[in-house]
Amino acid sequence: MTIAYNRSSGVDASTQLRGNAFTRAFSGGTLGRNIGMAVLIFILGFLTLYPLSMLLYGSLHSTPPGMAGEFNLAGYRAILTAQNLLVLVNTVGISLAKTIPSLSIAVLLAWIIARTDTPFRGTLEVLITLPFFIPPILTAMAWGMLGNPQVGVINMAWRWLTGAEEPLVNVYSYGGVIWHMCQYSIPFLFLFIVDAFRAMDPSLEESSRMCGASRWSTFRKITLVLMLPVLTSSFMLSFIRGIESFESPLFFGTPAGITVITTEIYESINHRATPDYQYATALSFAILGLMFLLVLWQWSLLRGKSFQTVTGKGFRPNVIELGPWRWVTFGFCVLFFFVTVVLPVGQLLLGSFFRFFGFYTYDMLTLEHYRAVFANSEFWRAMRNTMTLGLLGATATMVLGAIVAYVSVRTKWKGRRLIDVMAWLPWMMPGMVLGVGFLWAFAMLPGPLPIYGTIWALLLAYIALGTPVATRVMTGSYHQLSYDLEECSRVHGATWFQTMWRILVALAWPAFAVGWVLTFFGIMRELSASILLYSVGSEVLSVVLLKLWTNGNAEQVSVIGLMMMLLVILFRWVQLRVIKSRISKL
Amino acid sequence: MTNTRTTAVRSWSRRLFLAAAGSAAIMSGASFSAIAQEDDWEKVIEAGKKEGSLVLYTAYVGQPSTKAIADAFTAEYGISVEVLEARASEIRERVRVEQAAGRYAVDVMFTSEGQTRLYDLEDKSIDPLPVTPNSGKVRDQFKLEVPMASVMTIPYGMLVNTRLVPENEIPKKWTDLTDPKWKGKILADDPRAIGGGYSWWFSTYDKIGEDFHKKMGEQQLTFTRDQRESQRRVARGEYAIYIPLILTDAPGLEGLPVQAVIPEEGVPYVLYGNVLLKNAPHPNAAKLYIDFLQSPAAQKIYAELGHGPVVDGVTEGLPDNIRALSEAKLLGTSDSRRQNEMLEKAKAIYK
Numbered sequence: 001m002t003i004a005y006n007r008s009s010g011v012d013a014s015t016q017l018r019g020n021a022f023t024r025a026f027s028g029g030t031l032g033r034n035i036g037m038a039v040l041i042f043i044l045g046f047l048t049l050y051p052l053s054m055l056l057y058g059s060l061h062s063t064p065p066g067m068a069g070e071f072n073l074a075g076y077r078a079i080l081t082a083q084n085l086l087v088l089v090n091t092v093g094i095s096l097a098k099t100i101p102s103l104s105i106a107v108l109l110a111w112i113i114a115r116t117d118t119p120f121r122g123t124l125e126v127l128i129t130l131p132f133f134i135p136p137i138l139t140a141m142a143w144g145m146l147g148n149p150q151v152g153v154i155n156m157a158w159r160w161l162t163g164a165e166e167p168l169v170n171v172y173s174y175g176g177v178i179w180h181m182c183q184y185s186i187p188f189l190f191l192f193i194v195d196a197f198r199a200m201d202p203s204l205e206e207s208s209r210m211c212g213a214s215r216w217s218t219f220r221k222i223t224l225v226l227m228l229p230v231l232t233s234s235f236m237l238s239f240i241r242g243i244e245s246f247e248s249p250l251f252f253g254t255p256a257g258i259t260v261i262t263t264e265i266y267e268s269i270n271h272r273a274t275p276d277y278q279y280a281t282a283l284s285f286a287i288l289g290l291m292f293l294l295v296l297w298q299w300s301l302l303r304g305k306s307f308q309t310v311t312g313k314g315f316r317p318n319v320i321e322l323g324p325w326r327w328v329t330f331g332f333c334v335l336f337f338f339v340t341v342v343l344p345v346g347q348l349l350l351g352s353f354f355r356f357f358g359f360y361t362y363d364m365l366t367l368e369h370y371r372a373v374f375a376n377s378e379f380w381r382a383m384r385n386t387m388t389l390g391l392l393g394a395t396a397t398m399v400l401g402a403i404v405a406y407v408s409v410r411t412k413w414k415g416r417r418l419i420d421v422m423a424w425l426p427w428m429m430p431g432m433v434l435g436v437g438f439l440w441a442f443a444m445l446p447g448p449l450p451i452y453g454t455i456w457a458l459l460l461a462y463i464a465l466g467t468p469v470a471t472r473v474m475t476g477s478y479h480q481l482s483y484d485l486e487e488c489s490r491v492h493g494a495t496w497f498q499t500m501w502r503i504l505v506a507l508a509w510p511a512f513a514v515g516w517v518l519t520f521f522g523i524m525r526e527l528s529a530s531i532l533l534y535s536v537g538s539e540v541l542s543v544v545l546l547k548l549w550t551n552g553n554a555e556q557v558s559v560i561g562l563m564m565m566l567l568v569i570l571f572r573w574v575q576l577r578v579i580k581s582r583i584s585k586l
Numbered sequence: 587m588t589n590t591r592t593t594a595v596r597s598w599s600r601r602l603f604l605a606a607a608g609s610a611a612i613m614s615g616a617s618f619s620a621i622a623q624e625d626d627w628e629k630v631i632e633a634g635k636k637e638g639s640l641v642l643y644t645a646y647v648g649q650p651s652t653k654a655i656a657d658a659f660t661a662e663y664g665i666s667v668e669v670l671e672a673r674a675s676e677i678r679e680r681v682r683v684e685q686a687a688g689r690y691a692v693d694v695m696f697t698s699e700g701q702t703r704l705y706d707l708e709d710k711s712i713d714p715l716p717v718t719p720n721s722g723k724v725r726d727q728f729k730l731e732v733p734m735a736s737v738m739t740i741p742y743g744m745l746v747n748t749r750l751v752p753e754n755e756i757p758k759k760w761t762d763l764t765d766p767k768w769k770g771k772i773l774a775d776d777p778r779a780i781g782g783g784y785s786w787w788f789s790t791y792d793k794i795g796e797d798f799h800k801k802m803g804e805q806q807l808t809f810t811r812d813q814r815e816s817q818r819r820v821a822r823g824e825y826a827i828y829i830p831l832i833l834t835d836a837p838g839l840e841g842l843p844v845q846a847v848i849p850e851e852g853v854p855y856v857l858y859g860n861v862l863l864k865n866a867p868h869p870n871a872a873k874l875y876i877d878f879l880q881s882p883a884a885q886k887i888y889a890e891l892g893h894g895p896v897v898d899g900v901t902e903g904l905p906d907n908i909r910a911l912s913e914a915k916l917l918g919t920s921d922s923r924r925q926n927e928m929l930e931k932a933k934a935i936y937k
Contacts, residue, residue: 064679064682064683065683065686066682066683066685066686066687067682067686067709141815144815144819145822148819148822148824150823150824150825151822151823151824172808250811250812251812254776254809254810254811255808255809255810267779269675270673270674270675270779270780271778271779271780271781272780272925272926272929273780273922273925273926273929274704274708275675275678275679277679355841356818356821356841356842357818358818358821358822359821359822359841359842364841436679439679439680439683440683443683443684443686443687443689444683444686444687452684452687452689453689453691531672531673531676532672532676532679532680534670535670535691536641536668536669536670537668543671543672546647546648547647547648547671548648549648549814550647550648550814551647551648551649551650551814552814552817552835552838553648554814554815554818
């Protein structure tokens, strides 16, 4: 039982696609298709290629754009050192070390939540994703308090329990860096994967079981293989993000002498006599080149295969009855929730009611941090700006991502590979360098285009930054939808828009909603581009958080972080309610 | 406030007048010049008020003093101040690109002496400083070659955990830190990267010597890059000492088991001030702002926060603990012309 494709591999898929009613209807003929493609290429080109081309110029020119200099390869020569090779190996090692366990745990959690009868799984689904939405600097601070070797809460408890001299954990280490990264990648991957589990037609698994395969063998050979597009996409997103992770290595790695690519780039921009943009951009392009090899690997892995599970035949995702084992899965989820949410968020919540984090005495009790945040007019202005940008940005990003994903997965148009690659690009460039790319790109636009210095610069940057996730989420979902559905809709006389709305939007809606939430909160957290593009009056939340943090107001930052979490709970609750009602109608 | 300004203008013109009177040869010309300058300044005030607003970029992120000063300025002249804050390298790149693209958005920038040199020599994005009524009052040591109107110093000292360090063992001098008993107990901002740790390294290297750092290099310092969180880590007892502490943070740490120490040798410092941007859209308002920050009113606001003022006579009447900070003996500061050399030296000693 190794074949997991529900479409015969002997059938020429391209012939079928060319002939399918939906594609014909959507294309509106060659001219309409070409115009549509040209518009898409233009939009993606402006959002991704244009800023990257400015960065490429920066990597090949002795000075940044706008200054006299000469073209040379000094930047690329400078990165070719044995030291950088070590840094690269270190970075890749750390990223792999966090991606593999993160993906395994995320798959397990997603399976438990989506496909088993584990108690309270609806509530658990919201709770276990919370760490992803907290600003990393806050969880870093919380884990610093919990896991420092000298007086960390965990080590104090360990010493008290065992009488040991040596600490149990030390977060200022490789382990600490990886652990802190896992806090973000597990919920991210979980969000990515869980709906793919839900959109799984159980008949394939049932067939496998009826043919005598064990439950584990079915899970491995059917379930996992059917999810290959989602799993490979999420692996790559997470692995690449691991390479580009900055806060964890800076906070936990620097004290332990651990250097990674991003801290090297950060140093070359922020901690040299003159920022060395040529070096920073050359290093980033070298990374981009390496990451691109991964995309090629994914293409070769998925080529010529079909992963459709949502067909015209009615189905309800199969819920496996675990019997008493459901309490084991429940226990696992609760343990995960306790370790990744209760421990760090508990610190933040507790600390927000005291004058100083970690000093929990009666005389230190206060509400001054809440009062300060509520009375901070700048915070409210930034909140309004961020909410507006988040709502507009997340919606626009998801619409763009859905269109790009649709064209690249469900059509055979010329140029679909190009737009797929273009939509990947922003993910492969470290955020702090891409931020500079946006600054150069928008400020250097010809005079009559007033983007730089307006809120539009932020919006465009956010759309560009969110497009890779939006596209990947929708790609995974579209891979699972059968073409029969579109054809059936058309055969029954539905118009193109009705088909689009009832089939593609309605069935891919859960993925769209997850992508929207990921993008929305990505916008709320984004700092690297925001700080280079915001203008007076268009301050955003991340800039206000930076200002508060820099001024030593960690407790106020926590109050805001907790408010963001409440917002997440609200969003996720609404989203899951809607998904549930939709699935029940399927 | 208006009275303060009028007094400042009067005293400035009076000073000029007296100076001119002392020089018989050019007496008539100088007195004419003084009157002309006073008239000129009145014109600047008038034109600045007409401009109505100015845009300030500041690399001194998150400081409440920025708003306090801006409010005081607006109360004085009726000119609103729009502030944009970002870290030094981000501000610099924004200004450089804006100037290169001909998008002149900013009038004044609040930055450090070292950054000013880069703006002036490499980016060529700033104008010469205007002569203003208050500029003559600045102490000589803060009158610079570079076109930056000095405003205040950020002083650096030590932070000691009082639960881990008995009072009689609290270090009093930088050199006390070389005592082997502190080995492995000091948390330090990384001197190998531009920042507070680098300022400490630079000035103590110059003023105390290389031997001091060679001994410090054997103390197994733990390096970090987050100054505010590091203060809390010392307060919680992870380490006994943190260097260098931004001394103006000390009042905000009251209630924690820590003590700020002003070392006897003196405090390393970073000098901050204002620069005037080329093609500033509100040049007159900008000149008024630059002048205002050297006025006694603005200097007192900084002194009250523990910063070192650049004019005399504004620290009287301050509480003792604050006065100790703002009057702390200055040890030295870094020189941006030697940055690459000093970074290399730091990396050689602190591996």
